[in-house]
Amino acid sequence: MTAKNTTPDSPSRDATSLIPLPTNIARITTITGAALTILSTFLAWTWTTAFPGNLTVTGYPGGLQTITLTGGILTLLHALTTYRPRGLRWLTPAGTTAPTLLLALGTLATTWYTLGAISNQLGGLANLEPGGHIAALATLLTLAGALALPADRPYDDHGGTTPPTLWNRFRHTLTTNRPPRPKELPTWAEILIIAAAFATGLYAFTYGIDTEYGELFVGYLILACFTIAALGRAGLTTRLSHLTAKHRNIALAAAFTAAACFPLTQTNDTYTNLAASILIFATVALGLNVVVGLAGLLDLGYVAFLGVGAYAAALVSGSPESALGVHFPFWAAVLTGIGASLVFGVLIGAPTLRLRGDYLAIVTLGFGEIFRITMLNLNGTTGPDVTNGSMGIPNIPDLEILGFKFGKTHDILGVPIGRFGNYYLLMLLATAVVVLVFRRAAESRIGRAWVAIREDETAATAMGINAFRLKLLAFALGAALAGLAGTVQAHVITTTTPDSYQFAGTVPPNSAFLLAAVILGGMGTISGPVIGAALLYLIPNKMEFMQDYQLLLFGLALVLLMRFRPEGMVADRRKQLEFHETDQLAVPEPRLPEGAVGVTKAEA
Amino acid sequence: MTTSPTTTPAPDGTHPVLHATGVTMRFGGLTAVRSVDLAVHPREIVGLIGPNGAGKTTFFNCLTGLYTPTEGTVTYRDTVLPPKPHLVTQAGIARTFQNIRLFANMTVLENVLVGRHTRTKEGLFSALLRGPGFKKAERESTRRAMELLDFTGLADKADHLSRNLPYGEQRKLEIARALASDPGLLLLDEPTAGMNPQETRATEALVRAIRDQGIAVLVIEHDMRFIFNLCDRVAVLVQGEKLTEGTSDAVQADERVIAAYLGTPFEGAPGQEELAEVEAAEAQADARADLTEDTP
Numbered sequence: 001m002t003a004k005n006t007t008p009d010s011p012s013r014d015a016t017s018l019i020p021l022p023t024n025i026a027r028i029t030t031i032t033g034a035a036l037t038i039l040s041t042f043l044a045w046t047w048t049t050a051f052p053g054n055l056t057v058t059g060y061p062g063g064l065q066t067i068t069l070t071g072g073i074l075t076l077l078h079a080l081t082t083y084r085p086r087g088l089r090w091l092t093p094a095g096t097t098a099p100t101l102l103l104a105l106g107t108l109a110t111t112w113y114t115l116g117a118i119s120n121q122l123g124g125l126a127n128l129e130p131g132g133h134i135a136a137l138a139t140l141l142t143l144a145g146a147l148a149l150p151a152d153r154p155y156d157d158h159g160g161t162t163p164p165t166l167w168n169r170f171r172h173t174l175t176t177n178r179p180p181r182p183k184e185l186p187t188w189a190e191i192l193i194i195a196a197a198f199a200t201g202l203y204a205f206t207y208g209i210d211t212e213y214g215e216l217f218v219g220y221l222i223l224a225c226f227t228i229a230a231l232g233r234a235g236l237t238t239r240l241s242h243l244t245a246k247h248r249n250i251a252l253a254a255a256f257t258a259a260a261c262f263p264l265t266q267t268n269d270t271y272t273n274l275a276a277s278i279l280i281f282a283t284v285a286l287g288l289n290v291v292v293g294l295a296g297l298l299d300l301g302y303v304a305f306l307g308v309g310a311y312a313a314a315l316v317s318g319s320p321e322s323a324l325g326v327h328f329p330f331w332a333a334v335l336t337g338i339g340a341s342l343v344f345g346v347l348i349g350a351p352t353l354r355l356r357g358d359y360l361a362i363v364t365l366g367f368g369e370i371f372r373i374t375m376l377n378l379n380g381t382t383g384p385d386v387t388n389g390s391m392g393i394p395n396i397p398d399l400e401i402l403g404f405k406f407g408k409t410h411d412i413l414g415v416p417i418g419r420f421g422n423y424y425l426l427m428l429l430a431t432a433v434v435v436l437v438f439r440r441a442a443e444s445r446i447g448r449a450w451v452a453i454r455e456d457e458t459a460a461t462a463m464g465i466n467a468f469r470l471k472l473l474a475f476a477l478g479a480a481l482a483g484l485a486g487t488v489q490a491h492v493i494t495t496t497t498p499d500s501y502q503f504a505g506t507v508p509p510n511s512a513f514l515l516a517a518v519i520l521g522g523m524g525t526i527s528g529p530v531i532g533a534a535l536l537y538l539i540p541n542k543m544e545f546m547q548d549y550q551l552l553l554f555g556l557a558l559v560l561l562m563r564f565r566p567e568g569m570v571a572d573r574r575k576q577l578e579f580h581e582t583d584q585l586a587v588p589e590p591r592l593p594e595g596a597v598g599v600t601k602a603e604a
Numbered sequence: 605m606t607t608s609p610t611t612t613p614a615p616d617g618t619h620p621v622l623h624a625t626g627v628t629m630r631f632g633g634l635t636a637v638r639s640v641d642l643a644v645h646p647r648e649i650v651g652l653i654g655p656n657g658a659g660k661t662t663f664f665n666c667l668t669g670l671y672t673p674t675e676g677t678v679t680y681r682d683t684v685l686p687p688k689p690h691l692v693t694q695a696g697i698a699r700t701f702q703n704i705r706l707f708a709n710m711t712v713l714e715n716v717l718v719g720r721h722t723r724t725k726e727g728l729f730s731a732l733l734r735g736p737g738f739k740k741a742e743r744e745s746t747r748r749a750m751e752l753l754d755f756t757g758l759a760d761k762a763d764h765l766s767r768n769l770p771y772g773e774q775r776k777l778e779i780a781r782a783l784a785s786d787p788g789l790l791l792l793d794e795p796t797a798g799m800n801p802q803e804t805r806a807t808e809a810l811v812r813a814i815r816d817q818g819i820a821v822l823v824i825e826h827d828m829r830f831i832f833n834l835c836d837r838v839a840v841l842v843q844g845e846k847l848t849e850g851t852s853d854a855v856q857a858d859e860r861v862i863a864a865y866l867g868t869p870f871e872g873a874p875g876q877e878e879l880a881e882v883e884a885a886e887a888q889a890d891a892r893a894d895l896t897e898d899t900p
Contacts, residue, residue, distance in 0.1 A: 437732060444731030444738070445717075445724050445745070452707050452718045459705035462668060464693035464722030464785055474730060 019148040026148035030079040030100060033142030037072035040138050041065040043131025046118050052213040055118070058131070064114040067219040068135060071107030075142055075226060077184050078103055078234070082149060094235025095152030095176030102174065102233060104146040108139040110219045117215050118311075150178040153485035158496050170547040179235030182242070192244050194254050194341050197240055200348060202258040202265075208538065216543035250436070259428055263421035264413060272420040274541065279427045280489050281509045282533035283518040286526065287481030288432045292515065293523035294442055296454030297353070301368025301502065303511045307501035308344050309486020311335035311375065314393040314496045323386045332399050341483025343396045344371075349475035354468055356457065368503050368511055374500035389530025392497030399426070400490050406491070421494045433528055434481050436583055441477065442524075450474055451524075466485040506550060507539050508537050516554075520561055522568030531569055619682060620645050620822045622697070623790045626676035627666050629659070636662040637697075639676065642822075644789060649821045651813065651835035651852075653828070655865055659844040660824045661702055664793055667822075668692050668699050671843045681788065694722045696789035700778040702794045702824075708767035711760055712777055715766050716749035719784025749784060756780040770834065772803045779810065783819075790814060792823040796830055808834050832856060840864065 007073050021029070040063040049056055051366045053063015059067045078100040083091045092099055115132050119125045155164060185193075204224065211217040242250035259279075266272050288302045316336050318327025328336060352363040379389025387393060398407030398419070407424040419426075441447050449470050454462040461467050490496050499505075504512040513536050521532025540550050561569075620643035629637040637659040644650045654660050658826055665671040667678055672687035679685065680695050693699075698719075707715050724745055727852060730738045743846040753759040756776045761769065775795060782790055792811070796804040802863040804827060811834060815821055825831050831838060842864040855861055868884075 242695050284698050440732050440734060444728075444742075445721060446728050448710070448714055448718050448730055449721055451710055451714075452721075455707035455709060458670070458689075459701065459707065460718070461672070461689040462693060462699055462701075462705075463719050463781065464690045465718070466690045477728065510683060 018166070018173060019144060021148035023148075023150055026150075028080065028081050029145030030082075030104070030142055030149065031070065031076060031145075033104075033140075034072050034076035034079055034107075034140050034147050036138035036140060037135060038069060040135035041072065043070040043134060044129045045132035045135065046122065046127050046129055046366060047114070048122065048127070050528050051118050053120055054217060055114075056129075060524050064117075064216055065217045067216070067223050068111045068114065068139075069109060071103060071110055071223050071227075072138075072478040073140075073144075074104040074230075075107055075466070077491060078230070079142075084112070089365055091236070092234040093182065093239065094179040095154050097146070097149040098174050098176045099230040099234040100149060101143075101146040102226050102230035104139070104142045106223050106230070107157075108143050109226065110222040111135050112141045113222060114215070114219055117218075132577060140544055147173070154156070174233065175588060175594070176233045176235065179238050182239055187247075191247060191250055193240075194243055194247060194251050198251075198254040202261060205534070206262060206265050209274060210266075211542060214543050214545045217538075256428065256432055258320070258429075262284070263417050264415045266421065267416075267419035269420045272418065272424050272522075272539065274537075276424040276427055276492055277532050278537045279424060279431055279491065279516075280485055281517070281537050282530040283427065283431045283434050283485045284482050284509050285514050285521070285529035285533040286438055287478050287485065288514050289523065289525075289529045290438060290441065290450075291474055291478035293525070294454065294519050295450040295471055297471060297475060298358075298515075299364045299461055299475075299478070300361050300511055301364040301366070301371070301513055302478070302505075303501045303509055304368040304371035305341045305345060305482035306489065306509060307375070307498075308341045308479075308495070309483030310496045310501075311387060311393070311486075312340035312483070312491040313337045313490040314396050316392075317396045317490065319396045321388060321392055321395060325398075326340065330399050334484060335381065336488075338480045338485035339484040341479040341486065345476040345479025346472065349472045353471040365503065365511075368501070372498045375501075376493055390497050392493060393457050394495040396490055396494045396496070420492070423441065423488065427485075427488050427492070430484055433484065437481065438526060446470065446473065446529070469561035506540060508533070508540075516558060520558070522567055522570035525568075525570045528568050528570035564589040619876060621648075622667070623679045624663075624667060625679075627663065627673045627678065628675040629662050629666050629671055630674045636844050637666060637673075637841075640844075641845070642848045642849075643837055644820045644822050645746050646788075646820055647818060648814050648816060648837065649823065651831040651837060651838040652822060652839035653826070653831055653844075653855075654847075657843040661793060662844075663841065664699065664791055664824060665705060667814065670696060672732075679830045679856070690722070693785055693787075696781035696786070696788040697751060697791060698777075698785045698789075699791040700782050700793055700795060702797065704778055706766040706769075706774055706778060708765070710766060711762065712764050712766050712769065713746070713749055713762040715777055715781050716752055716889070717745055719781040720745045720784050721747060729767060750782045750849045752783050753862065755783075755813070771833065772799055772806075775799070775807070776810070779814075779865045783814065789820045789822065790819060794824055794826065796825060796827050804830055815895050 018027075032528075042059055044058045045055040045065065045277045053065075055063055055065055059238065076098065077088065078092060081088045082100065084096075100435075115136055115150055116129060122164050153172070153175060155169065155172055207215065208220050208224065211220055226540050240412070263272050275600055284302070284306050287305075289297065291299045291302065292296050313333045313336065315324045316326050316328040316333050318325075321596050324546060348364065348367050374383075376389055377383045377389045379391075380388040381389075398405065400406065403408075404422075406426070407419050410422065411417070411419045442450075449460065449465045452463065452465060453467050453470060458469050493500070500507075502510045504510055508517075514533075517532035517536050518529045519532075520536070521530065522528025536554075540547075543550070547552065622642070622644040624642045626641060627637055627640045627642075627760050628635065640663060642652075644665075652660050655895070662671065666673040666676075667677055667685075669685065669687045669689040669692040673811075677684050680692075680697055683695070685692050685695055685697075707718060709814070710718070710738075725739050726738050726865060750762065751761060753762055756779060758769075758773060758777055758780060761773070766774065769777060777796065779790075779792070796807050799807065808830060811823065823831070824834070832855075835852060837849065838852055838855045840847040840855060840858075840861050847860055848858050850858075865887075
C-alpha cells in the first residue's frame with residue numbers, strides 16, 4: 001500500500017501534495033528543517049534566566065528547548081522514513097506523510113508557543129536571541145517541506161461531495177491507509193515490544209507529571225497531542241493495540257508494573273502526592289464506568305458514594321475527632337466503606353431505577369447534594385454530632401498494615417518511598433481490584449446484559465433480562481467500587497470535609513469531572529477513563545496561571561472533543577473490529593464518528 | 605361477536621402451547637384489541653394477518669408482557685403468564701420485533717449470547733471468581749450460540765458488529781437471538797418486511813426448519829403469499845377483533861377477509877356489485893392520482 005510513495009512520480013504529486021514541489025526537494029527540505037530545528041535547540045533563545053527553564057545556554061538545550069528537540073528528532077526520524085530505509089520501516093507501517101506533517105505541526109506549535117511565551121513574559125520580541133529566530137524559521141521550513149510531501153493516499157473527492165478546497169486537501173493529507181498486517185513475531189518479541197511501549201509511556205507520563213512550571217507543561221502537552229496523533233496515523237497505535245489485545249494479561253501486568261515503578265522515579269513526595277490523587281480520581285472514574293459505560297445509567301451524583309466510603313472509613317479510623325471513636329483494622333475499614341456505599345447505592349437505586357432516562361440523572365444529582373448538605377448538618381447544632389459539619393473529620397491516622405507504617409519513609413531498591421508513595425502503591429492495589437472487577441464483570445453474562453440494557457432496554461427485557469435487577473446490580477457495584485476508593489482516599493487526605501464531594505468544582509474528583517473523565521476517555525473501556533482522569537487532573541493542576549479561564553477551557557475542550565471524536569479518546573471495540581468492517585464503513589477516520597452517530601440515531 | 609368461541613383442538617389432541625382467552629387492550633377510550641382468543645398448538649405455524657392498525661402488534665405485546673392486557677389471560681403450557689417481558693421469555697416465549705431491535709454495538713455472537721440469559725444463571729460473584737463452573741457455562745453458551753449462528757447461516761460473521769450486517773442478516777440474527785432462549789413458542793413480527801422475494805423464500809425455509817425443531821411459531825406478516833404458503837392456520841384480526849380463523853384455503857376464500865382488506869365494512873355479505881363498485885372507485889382514484897402527478 002505504502003510502496004507507491006517510494007517512487008517519486010510527478011503526476012500523482014501534483015494531485016496530492018499541498019505545495020507543488022518535486023518530492024525529492026520536499027523531502028530534503030523537511031529533513032533540513034528538522035535538522036536545523038535540532039541544532040537551534042542548542043543555541044540560546046533568550047538572554048535572561050528570568051524565563052523559567054534557562055534557555056540562555058549555548059551548547060545545551062534546557063527547559064522548553066528539550067521539548068522542541070524531541071519534536072525535531074521525531075520529525076527527522078519520520079521524514080527519513082519517507083525514503084523507506086530498511087531499519088526504520090517499522091516506524092510508519094501505514095503511511096509516512098501524515099505522521100511527518102503532524103510532527104512538523106506539533107514541533108512548530110510548541111516552538112512558537114515557547115517563543116510567544118518568552119516575548120509575552122519578558123515584554124517584547126526583542127528578548128529573543130538569534131537562536132530563537134532560527135528555531136522559528138527552521139520549524140516553518142520543516143512544515144513547508146512536510147506540506148509538499150505527496151499524500152499517502154490519492155485525493156478522493158467522494159464522488160464530488162468534498163470539493164478539493166485547500167482545507168479539504170489539508171485534511172486529506174492527514175489521512176493514511178490502513179496498516180498492512182504485520183509479520184508474525186515470536187511471542188517473546190511481542191512481549192518485549194509491549195514492555196518497551198509501556199516503559200516509554202511511563203517515561204513520557206512521568207515527564208509530564210514532573211514538569212515544574214506551567215509553560216513547560218503546555219509545551220509538553222502540545223507535542224504529546226501531536227505525537228499521539230502522528231503515531232496513530234503512522235499505524236503504530238493499531239499495531240500496539242493488536243498486540244495488547246493478543247496478550248491482554250501481559251499488557252495489563254506491564255501497565256501495572258509501569259505504574260508501580262512510578263514512585264521509584266521520584267526523589268521526593270511532591271509529585272507522588274499528585275500521582276496518588278490522579279490514581280484515586282482514575283479509580284473512581286473506572287467505578288463510574290461500570291454504571292455509565294456498561295449499563296448506560298447517567299449518574300450525576302457519583303462522587304457522593306466516594307464520600308460515603310471516605311466518611312465511613314474516617315468514622316472507624318480511630319481519629320480522635322470521630323464520633324464513633326473506634327479503630328478498625330484496615331481490612332475491616334475497607335469492608336465498612338464498601339458496605340456503607342453499597343447500602344446507599346441500593347437505597348438510591350431501588351426507587352429510581354424503575355424509571356428510564358433523565359429521571360435517574362435528576363435523582364442522582366439530588367442525592368449528591370443531599371449527601372453533602374447532610375454531612376454539613378450533622379454537626380451537633382443543626383443535627384446530631386456525627387461529622388463535625390464543615391470542619392470535617394480531621395487527623396485520620398496513617399495506616400499500618402502487618403507492621404508496615406504508611407506514614408514513614410521506606411527504602412525500596414535504594415529509593416526512599418515517602419508517605420504518598422506508600423499510599424500511591426496501596427491505591428494502585430485498589431485500582432487493580434477495580435480493573436479486575438470491571439473486566440471480569442464486563443466479560444460475563446452480567447456484563448453482556450448490562451450492555452444489552454444500554455443498547456435497547458425493551459429488547460433486553462424481551463430477551464429475558466430483568467432490567468431493574470441488573471441496573472440495580474450495576475448501580476450497587478459502582479457504588480461499592482467508589483466506596484473502596486473512598487476508604488483509601490480518607491487516609492491519603494487525612495481530613496474528610498463535605499466540600500470535597502461536590503457536583504462541580506475546580507478540583508477533581510467531583511461528579512461533573514468524573515463523568516467527563518469517563519466520556520472523554522471512552523465509555524466502556526479500561527484505559528479510557530484512566531487517561532481521561534489523568535488529563536483532567538493534570539491540566540488544571542499544572543496550568544495554575546490559567547486558573548481564571550480553567551472552566552472555560554474545560555468547556556471548550558468538551559465541545560471540541562464531542563464534535564470531532566464523540567466516542568472518546570479510546571474507542572471501544574471498534575479498534576479490535578477494524579479488520580472485519582466492510583469497505584463501505586472504512587471511511588477516513590475523522591469522519592467515522594459522525595457516521596457512527598448517524599447510524600445509531602437512525603436505528604434508535 | 606365474530607370471534608370463534610373455542611379453540612380448535614390440535615390434530616393429535618395435545619394441549620395448546622399458547623392459549624389466549626378474551627384478551628382485551630384499551631388505551632384510555634380506544635380499544636385496540638377486543639376480546640381475542642387464540643391458541644397455538646405444538647409444532648404448528650400460525651399466521652396473524654390484518655390490515656394496518658388492526659391491533660396485531662398490540663396483541664403481540666399483550667402476549668409477551670410488554671403490555672398488561674386490560675382483560676383476559678394468556679397461558680403458556682397451562683400456566684398463566686405474568687405480564688412481565690422477562691418472565692414471559694423465561695417461561696418459553698421468544699419474540700422478534702417489527703422494527704429490528706438488535707443490540708447494535710455488540711457483536712453478532714454477543715447478541716445471541718444475550719439471548720441465552722434466561723437459560724444460564726451465573727451471577728456477578730461467579731463472574732468475578734471465574735471458577736470452573738463459570739467457564740463451563742460460558743463455553744456451553746458459546747457453543748449453543750455458534751450452533752444457532754450456524755443454523756441461521758451467520759457463523760462466519762460472529763465477530764462483526766451487528767449494526768454492520770446487511771438488513772436481511774439482521775432479521776436472521778434477531779431470530780437466532782430469540783431462539784437462543786430455547787423457546788417453546790416463537791413470535792415473529794413481520795419477519796420479511798423489506799425483503800426481496802429470494803430473501804422471503806429463505807425466511808420461509810428458516811421458519812419451517814424452526815418448526816421442525818419442535819418450536820411452535822406465531823407470525824405476523826403482510827406478505828400474503830408468505831403467510832398462505834407457510835401457515836397451518838391463519839387468524840385474521842380486523843379493527844381489534846378476530847374476524848375469522850382457519851386453514852389458509854378457508855381464510856383465502858372468506859369474502860369477509862377480502863372485504864376487510866379492501867375497506868368495505870364486513871357486516872353483511874358484500875355483494876359482487878359492491879366489490880366491483882369499490883374496485884372501480886379505486887381504479888378511478890388511481891387514475892386521478894396519476895393524472896395529477898403527470899400534470900405539471
